[in-house]
Amino acid sequence: MQIGLLPLEQLSGAVMPTTKRREPVSSSSANLALHPLRGPAPGTERRTPRSRSRGVATTPSYDTTDIRSFFDQCASTGSPEQHGHPQRLLEYRLRLVRSLARPRPTDVVLDLGCGNGHHLLAIAPEVARGIGIDISPGMIDLARARLQSSPCITNLAFEVDDAKALKGIADQSIDLAICIGAFEHMFEKRAVLASIYRVLKFGGRFCCLTPDADYVWYRTLAPRWGFATKHLSSDRLVTRDHFSALLDQTGFRRIRAAPWTFIPKGDVPALIGLLLTVLEAIGRHARLDSLRGGLSLCAWKEAGSA
Numbered sequence: 001m002q003i004g005l006l007p008l009e010q011l012s013g014a015v016m017p018t019t020k021r022r023e024p025v026s027s028s029s030a031n032l033a034l035h036p037l038r039g040p041a042p043g044t045e046r047r048t049p050r051s052r053s054r055g056v057a058t059t060p061s062y063d064t065t066d067i068r069s070f071f072d073q074c075a076s077t078g079s080p081e082q083h084g085h086p087q088r089l090l091e092y093r094l095r096l097v098r099s100l101a102r103p104r105p106t107d108v109v110l111d112l113g114c115g116n117g118h119h120l121l122a123i124a125p126e127v128a129r130g131i132g133i134d135i136s137p138g139m140i141d142l143a144r145a146r147l148q149s150s151p152c153i154t155n156l157a158f159e160v161d162d163a164k165a166l167k168g169i170a171d172q173s174i175d176l177a178i179c180i181g182a183f184e185h186m187f188e189k190r191a192v193l194a195s196i197y198r199v200l201k202f203g204g205r206f207c208c209l210t211p212d213a214d215y216v217w218y219r220t221l222a223p224r225w226g227f228a229t230k231h232l233s234s235d236r237l238v239t240r241d242h243f244s245a246l247l248d249q250t251g252f253r254r255i256r257a258a259p260w261t262f263i264p265k266g267d268v269p270a271l272i273g274l275l276l277t278v279l280e281a282i283g284r285h286a287r288l289d290s291l292r293g294g295l296s297l298c299a300w301k302e303a304g305s306a
Helices: 027-034 064-075 086-101 118-126 137-148 189-199 216-225 240-250 270-286
Strands: 108-112 129-134 156-160 174-180 200-211 253-261 293-300
Touching: 064 137, 086 118, 086 174, 086 200, 086 253, 086 293, 108 118, 108 189, 118 129, 118 137, 118 156, 129 137, 137 156, 174 189, 189 200, 189 240, 200 240, 240 253, 240 293, 253 270
Parallel strands: 108 129, 108 174, 129 156, 174 200
Antiparallel strands: 200 293, 253 293
8 A cells, every 4th residue: 555645745843752642452453463463263264354335445464475465466557656646745755754864875775665666766866775675576576677767776676575574684784774654564563673673773763654543534533434444454553652662662762753644545535535634734733643644753773772
């Protein structure tokens, strides 16, 4: 799933340290947290969830093979931007990354869940080297094709790899790891963060843009109106508090977070998209993060912090 947002929004206010908030957890989320790779009970068959007339069509997924298959299918259509003007949305996301993580000309950048490679290709002129990894061979094929059509870019490579293992990435070899619109799809989020921490140099940064589980659409409106929101049944969003706790437990320090404009226009009818746009504008001016839709974080690996 690609992420969507309003194109001309700027990062709202100074980036703030996280504040502690109580996080309700549904029974299904709790089960996924305890058993992230658990499939159907023994002796039962996988069953496609009952079709719903509203919202996205949720694909059953129980393991990384299912996720790989889903995104290979997405790659077969070219993986186009679903939620607005592609170039404007790309530029907006990269402005957020620059504001939070400050990419440097000497940086080696790792893009986790790189998809068709558009973020890494766009930031390539600003860094020393870039590596894009994705669990989907189809997505990596798309990224490599885009790289071949950009002969002036010679400092990038795209490889099939699993974010929870990063077998192809050496310890302490990365200055900046980015993950844009992919963390919500990843199994075993603790293992993913541990792998990122392992490959980062001391002083390295991890920057992530993801939908916010506290977003009013996901938490309140969609459930009340009967709209499905998961593209994969295994998708799990995180709140700011939960994500910050995971980062802290992994060893990351100096965790900074801020809201960003995320409106899943490609997943909702036009009228609801308009409503969410109005709510976002209210949230931006009133500093109500739950109306903004997106969660952005940047965290550092510091010497002696593990």
